[in-house]
Amino acid sequence: MTKWVYSFGKSSNEGNASMRNLLGGKGCNLAEMSSLGLPVPPGFTITTEVCTRYYDNGEAYPAELQAQVEQALASVEKDMGCKFGDARNPLLVSVRSGARVSMPGMMDTVLNLGLNDDTVQGLIEQSGDARFAWDSYRRFIQMFGDVVLGVNHHEFEDAIENHKRDAGIQQDTDITAENWQEIVAEYKDIVLRETGKPFPHDPKDQLWAAIGAVFKSWMAARAITYRRIHEIPENWGTAVNVQSMVFGNMGEDCATGVAFTRDPSTGENYFYGEYLINAQGEDVVAGIRTPQSLTKLGREKENSALPSMEESMPEVFQQLDDVRLKLERHYRDIQDLEFTVQKGKLFMLQTRSGKRTAKAALKIATDMVSEGLITQEESLLRIDPQSLDQLLHPTLDPKAVKDVLTRGLPASPGAASGAIVFTSEDAETQAHEGHKVILCRQETSPEDISGMHAAAGILTSRGGMTSHAAVVARGMGKCCVAGAGDLHIDVKARLISVGARQFKEGDILTIDGSTGEVMAGSVDTIQPEMSGEFATLMGWADERRRMVVRANAETPLDAKTAREFGAEGIGLCRTEHMFFDPQRIQNVREMIFATKEAERRAALDKLLPEQRKDFAGLFEIMSGLPVTVRLLDPPLHEFLPHTDEDISSFAKSAGISADLVHRRLSDLHETNPMLGHRGCRLGVSYPEIYEMQARAIFEGALEAAAKTSQTVTPEIMIPLVGAKKELELMRAVVDNAAKAVFAEQGRTLNYSVGTMIELPRAALTADKIAECADFFSFGTNDLTQTTLGMSRDDAASFLPAYVGAGIYERDPFSSLDTEGVGQLIEIARDKGRSTNNAIKLGICGEHGGDPASIAFCEKMGLDYVSCSPYRVPIAKLAAAQAAIREGNSKTIALQGKKAGVA
């Protein structure tokens, strides 16, 4: 016979914390606490399997359920020394849902179940407090009416208000036992009127109705939506917890409270919590009375005059503090507790792992290692790598009032307020004058780089998580909200419209790049502070991770930031970013307008010294570490002037007609530039461009090597290769440049040549390509675009709906689509290694900074990940976690693995 019901409490305790799947989070922890000898009011849990069975069988319970519930109830009655429905000494219970994971949308709590016109008398008798008893009764009807019978809770609230008005009562505390009794009668009328049926008198009927309501709530619309979004399978089901009531509101020797075993906001190790004397749990949350601090320390911290529990109930507090230490030692993590004191006796109602801020998580995880509670590995696994972002960027003051206009994509973390500007030039001018500005564009292009640098934040109405704005902002560590589609940004009119509201140039906006929120006006921000725990944790991570973590960087500033954050090299230096400097763009444009190779070479010759300087500087900053330089990648038209003004100015300085510029622009126009004449296709068409870049790299490297006396090892990366022959041709260009430079200078250095794997065809033919590549760097941005046939610049119009509908679990530009793109990575890895076992494999797309993607890279056995400088710590932690989880950790922890509850 299947066991559908598990008892917990004094005389019979059938569950434990490992049975979370069967008993739900709440149920299994009640049983666990009970078996630890903690004072848990007895009760029982109806398993999640009953829920599954219920829906599999047309909403019918298993035959044996009723008998098992009766038996468990009897056991509770025995423990409590009272009887369910007994008019003299009634057992009252609470009924609560409890799935494996906490899940909004499910039925919440029904308290005081078992009360009716008869048993209320027993409660009066037992408690000696008629007002308490009638209040408990009306609370029961209200909760039951709301969550079980579906009566709108306003009906009940209105009834109290009306009653108070009619009786001339000002404050709730003035409501008498008789008033409550009359309100109970009115409540019952409301239930009859609204449901067409009288309020159930029989406590058993009440119990089964409440159990049924919990199971039904599993299929409520909100629960279904929540499950879909959080990928919770429907067949997990929910458990139902039935527990004997204890009362914190039976008098001045009663209390109720919630607590954390440590401060969940700072992580400090002291008992943190609140309690209320003579109150029920909901009163603490409701905010009508001001809860008091648990400890004297807490009271002093809050500068409160209200006595702490430590002071007012020293004995019970001591008991509770013992429980706190016991639970932390047992669960080896910060716990979130609920307790009630009934007539001086402590009861534990819940324990669960405590939610905490990133800062607290860091402190708790490292403290617990010092305390010997957990191992360094466990400590590392406790921290959500993403949460480190909060520690590296300014955040909005959680107490500030926000006038949220809309929400875009959280494209680059951090928050900033500033005046609206619409052009890169304005951003620069105004920033120069000392103003903080938010650069607002439909989308950004490489021409906006200097404006983005100058702005405090970037806001776009188009583009996804890997749009130009998003990628560049992340690289700069600058906050960005992208693809806020509700905004109509009219650059010409210098106006932003959102709904009926309009904002003009100079108006203040605040953006939160961690949430995507766009707010009117200025909102206070909090600056990040780096703690010693951060360094400690990073140290542990470094000792364990297998994969190298590099940064994507091209400017000296980026490179310095990368080194500060602990990057172990540059995984992607995008040389084109070096071309947008105003002094250089003229030469770049001349090169593009050249119709003959000789003219093109003349323009390139002017660029060569500049590029050499770039590379020499970069190699110097990164000295001793590898630097991967990607040769020119974007289509040439990105470098051309676009506005009429720019065009005529360029035409003038280049001594050609504006007409010719227009014509060339039109010739270079592409329908799908992402799939156009770019990457190594440029190198194949104009080898002299790559030749110049290779020469600049080798000359720069030799210069840096001489200056720093360190080994400089350039890794030259050919972009957008789709066929081996392309790489062969381009490799020859690079090798020839190396030969020439080495011969001229009479010195040599080691270098390697590899390719991006960013086209499906490159992955599919990786065996051939690997024959002439020293490394593969997976360019997962473009690989995602091509594999999914989805432009990251255009996906904002449908991708949110796609993720919402569960077509893609997550934005595939933020978190690697392991099912699709991942297959190509695996194919490329296997094929690549089949012909070149020594080939180095890495990833340099945006995914290089995403923990889930990093876990996949570890699974794939890649050698390194490369991400934007500000994500280096995140990537390091994620890489360490992945290594530990895959059993690839470099360090075998000396502590060994302590046994413990998962």
Next chain:
Amino acid sequence: MTKWVYSFGKSSNEGNASMRNLLGGKGCNLAEMSSLGLPVPPGFTITTEVCTRYYDNGEAYPAELQAQVEQALASVEKDMGCKFGDARNPLLVSVRSGARVSMPGMMDTVLNLGLNDDTVQGLIEQSGDARFAWDSYRRFIQMFGDVVLGVNHHEFEDAIENHKRDAGIQQDTDITAENWQEIVAEYKDIVLRETGKPFPHDPKDQLWAAIGAVFKSWMAARAITYRRIHEIPENWGTAVNVQSMVFGNMGEDCATGVAFTRDPSTGENYFYGEYLINAQGEDVVAGIRTPQSLTKLGREKENSALPSMEESMPEVFQQLDDVRLKLERHYRDIQDLEFTVQKGKLFMLQTRSGKRTAKAALKIATDMVSEGLITQEESLLRIDPQSLDQLLHPTLDPKAVKDVLTRGLPASPGAASGAIVFTSEDAETQAHEGHKVILCRQETSPEDISGMHAAAGILTSRGGMTSHAAVVARGMGKCCVAGAGDLHIDVKARLISVGARQFKEGDILTIDGSTGEVMAGSVDTIQPEMSGEFATLMGWADERRRMVVRANAETPLDAKTAREFGAEGIGLCRTEHMFFDPQRIQNVREMIFATKEAERRAALDKLLPEQRKDFAGLFEIMSGLPVTVRLLDPPLHEFLPHTDEDISSFAKSAGISADLVHRRLSDLHETNPMLGHRGCRLGVSYPEIYEMQARAIFEGALEAAAKTSQTVTPEIMIPLVGAKKELELMRAVVDNAAKAVFAEQGRTLNYSVGTMIELPRAALTADKIAECADFFSFGTNDLTQTTLGMSRDDAASFLPAYVGAGIYERDPFSSLDTEGVGQLIEIARDKGRSTNNAIKLGICGEHGGDPASIAFCEKMGLDYVSCSPYRVPIAKLAAAQAAIREGNSKTIALQGKKAGVA
């Protein structure tokens, strides 16, 4: 000891036709003819392995070569009864290159080798003709000087002219023996002057120099280029043929000629050829004298007064005619012959498979089956499917003079002349007035469809083989030259510039869509004629092919054409083409501008009856055959007005502000529309669009079924699926529409729902997608774009260079990239069948009409191919050939396989 030299001729014949790789094409056929007992002047072939060995060993010959050559030469001397270098009775030889395949750029021929100041006397003696002997000598020096010593041939020609001028000679026939002798002396001076060395006297030196020149020419720039283009491996090498000379210019009983065993232009079975009395081979080609017809029939056909060989040399002719029949029976194919008659004796100098026109190929292949020479299978394999295009479209008159301006891509076959127009509207207006026009655009868009229909041909300056213009033109069977990048088409100025030339509206151009040529003025064209042989061959193909051949069609005209060409259904009906009708586009635009679902539905309701009519018509025309309808695919902005004029006119009729239209246009703008909000992404965002289309399909199908009393089986295809969930969602929309329509009408029909596989991710996750698909149709256009990361609209700027450099063997948009895209097809096939064994697999991209791609589809075991209506015959033949080659032919040929030379 390796055999490096193979003799052929009377006494020793060591080779045969199967030794083509070793002896080259010329050498093996000389040996083969010789072994058939035909009169072949004796000689020997130095193998291709010597060539390979020569280059592998730093341009040195194998040690044994000299002895083997000496021995073979001795055998020739013995057969001929004369001696190499003998002053009395000298052996003279020719030296020719001969690779496996005929290869321009290789050394051609040196004749009369062995002559010097001594042996010329022997030739005088033997021939009794001093003028002939000295003429032969000077011809030898000239050829040897040119091709072996590298002396510019103008030097020799100038010498003759100068001599004639100085001697007052008007005509070549007036040059005397003495004149030739003096010219020989001058020639030797020229050689000494130009090379610094005297002309070699010793015939052995001459021979080895000529042999060396042949081998060296294997590495000549032109030969290398040719090999790269035609993918001929370098290590094939060339053979050298040394053959004793026979002379057609020794008197009136001598002659030389070339012949085809049948008419290579029409395929008629009569002896076709030309000869000249008293001439050497080069004279026939040089065009100084008018060659005479071989046969009386030929002479009469040409209306010539000059006697035929049949008439003037009846006996030798009879001998030659016997040889002709013998060779055809032996080789079982039309032969291209060279012969010489020396003093009344016939010598065969060459036989090879004859080049022929498509028309001739068809007739010969079918005739030879009737004649019992070859099997139907062989007949099918003899025809290049591509060549059928010549039979289905007008071609340029080969005799016409052409003023070629430039060459674009041969995007859609056929040729046409017409007046230049620049807009679709002008094309329609002028065509309506009876003018033939060429629509000239930078690129075309769906808005140009009606103009393209009206035009005689389409010319674009941008776009590749699968650009919009190319695809649509092929579908219409209309000639098109695409991506002619040298043209600057200025629509505003109504001017086309190419180099320094300009053409304005109304000027006449001619385009040849089979070659890509763009010509000034009008060029005569020849209309195609379909022969009975065509039907015969198609019948044989139909009996053998395994794959079904369908057509891509959406208009009634296309569908009718498809049926006429024998399509077995529609594989791709692009519903969006139905939306561009002027009456409908307004409704489509209203739908796009709707901001609420209700408004969108109202606009769709107006479209529904039109779509229903479309489908009913299509199903009726195709009745009894399956029709695959693809739901809306292109991004919505393709339907929006683009010019200011259109915008204001639409705004007016829709009753909204032009400003709003501009705003919506800007909102819908995409950076990479190919990767944007299109395909099923539209269906996911706006299910009501697909719902309307599905309803129209089912209503139309029921209507057509009732009308024709035939089974109508719609196959509904969801485009651009990348994840199973997308297909699930869209399939539900279709199934619900079916349910609703069937319920309303009280009738049902069978239908199926499938998807395009056109994204790499779809192929990679085909196992999951197949779980809810009835069929996969490989959309290889988009699959190529995404797999290669290459926009077909933009590839014209670099793809020709890519194909030229051998990065891709062929334009991957014309011929499937089997190495890359092919892998995804294989993955999708295997994964798809792993979860749905009954899944139907087909291809509907442009590649469906490309023979090489069709061969790949056969290899993959696909069920059908679908191509444009005009390519259906090509696809059928290609499918039959592929089935035969893969051993999948449906018919086991009754004839059996006749043994024969390959």
